[in-house]
Amino acid sequence: MKVKKKVVAAGHACLDITPVFPRSGGCRRIGDVLVPGRLIQMEGVSISSGGSVSNTGLAMRLLGAEVCLMAKTGMDEFGKILADIYRKYGAADGIIAVQGERTSYSAVIAVPGADRIFLHDPGCNDTFTFADIDQKKLEDAVLFHFGYPPIMKKMYERGGEELEIMMKYMKEHGIATSMDMAAVDADSEAGRADWEAILERVLPYVDFFVPSVEELCFMLDRPRYESWQKRADGGDPVEFLDPETDVRPLAERCIALGAKMVLIKCGAPGLYYKTADTGQLGALAAITGIDPVNWGAKEGFERSYVPDQVLSGTGAGDTTIAAFLCAMLDGYPLLRCIQLAAAQGASCVASYGALDGICSLEELNTRIERGWAKRDE
Numbered sequence: 001m002k003v004k005k006k007v008v009a010a011g012h013a014c015l016d017i018t019p020v021f022p023r024s025g026g027c028r029r030i031g032d033v034l035v036p037g038r039l040i041q042m043e044g045v046s047i048s049s050g051g052s053v054s055n056t057g058l059a060m061r062l063l064g065a066e067v068c069l070m071a072k073t074g075m076d077e078f079g080k081i082l083a084d085i086y087r088k089y090g091a092a093d094g095i096i097a098v099q100g101e102r103t104s105y106s107a108v109i110a111v112p113g114a115d116r117i118f119l120h121d122p123g124c125n126d127t128f129t130f131a132d133i134d135q136k137k138l139e140d141a142v143l144f145h146f147g148y149p150p151i152m153k154k155m156y157e158r159g160g161e162e163l164e165i166m167m168k169y170m171k172e173h174g175i176a177t178s179m180d181m182a183a184v185d186a187d188s189e190a191g192r193a194d195w196e197a198i199l200e201r202v203l204p205y206v207d208f209f210v211p212s213v214e215e216l217c218f219m220l221d222r223p224r225y226e227s228w229q230k231r232a233d234g235g236d237p238v239e240f241l242d243p244e245t246d247v248r249p250l251a252e253r254c255i256a257l258g259a260k261m262v263l264i265k266c267g268a269p270g271l272y273y274k275t276a277d278t279g280q281l282g283a284l285a286a287i288t289g290i291d292p293v294n295w296g297a298k299e300g301f302e303r304s305y306v307p308d309q310v311l312s313g314t315g316a317g318d319t320t321i322a323a324f325l326c327a328m329l330d331g332y333p334l335l336r337c338i339q340l341a342a343a344q345g346a347s348c349v350a351s352y353g354a355l356d357g358i359c360s361l362e363e364l365n366t367r368i369e370r371g372w373a374k375r376d377e
Helices: 051-060 079-089 123-127 153-172 194-203 213-220 221-233 241-259 282-286 315-327 334-348 362-370
Strands: 006-011 014-021 046-050 068-076 095-098 105-110 117-120 142-147 176-180 261-265 270-275 300-301
Touching: 014 079, 014 221, 014 282, 046 079, 051 068, 051 079, 051 142, 051 315, 051 362, 068 079, 079 095, 105 315, 117 153, 117 221, 123 153, 142 153, 142 282, 153 176, 153 194, 176 282, 176 315, 194 213, 213 221, 213 261, 221 300, 241 261, 241 270, 241 300, 261 315, 261 334, 270 334, 300 334, 315 362, 334 362
Parallel strands: 006 068, 006 142, 014 105, 068 095, 142 176
Antiparallel strands: 014 046, 105 117, 261 270, 270 300
């Protein structure tokens, strides 16, 4: 555990409430389970911190990074639960508790064998702005990770102006940046935002862009996204995607818009990555210590590792990112960073809570070296 470089993890925080479905029953589609009038007997509930700040930030902390969390909660019962969780990890100092605002929560419907459904209230995430960033806590930070602007209203209003101001500030002050996205409700105000224009505005200030393939396609190629949904017919679209024809064009577009690296989470199949040319990585290398020759002009698809079991995908993408960023700060070469990210994702889905399955980079590295089986091998 070598990572000691300071990281600020800011943005969306919420409380995740996940009813635990019985493992038996054989239902693999949400529609087979959630039928009006049906009584479903559960086997407990998982209550945990959620959102990018909780999942990625705390995971990086567990992996050895010095992490400062920056987010907002209310002073309601959910906010008290979140505060207790953050205090347990010694990470409550950067959290702002606001009187009269609702703490964000997600009710996570995680049926075994099916993708999740989130019933989400953004709460006071909608009022988070650059003014909520404690600039004193940015001192000595090497990396600023921001998560979930699509479910933070101030971040997509006015064409993403607030998001641009924040990310530009970090770059101007010599801090590397990473940004994660979130699913967008097409019928919401966020769904009507011009996300392609927002990304055109913001990605020049983003070093590591780490969205999911569905989130990204919704933003950059809505007709293609809708065709994926139609083809999946209620199933998981990522199972039908071809990395070369479906994912690579999205990665190329992100690099063209200014991101230095894009890591696209493709669900159970794996991760697609693409980096900018070596000559464009000089400033980033000076901050993070990456080797531009090793990292420059690379792309590929990394298949997932086979998990020991699948209980819930909650937080898998976030902890995947945490492992990638920590491995990068720890000096691992690009390909091993990608492999460690995929390995952490496989570890996460074997537990209900996002942080319950966290393994050290050393543990993951050992399992990879011992021939951890990959999906479709």
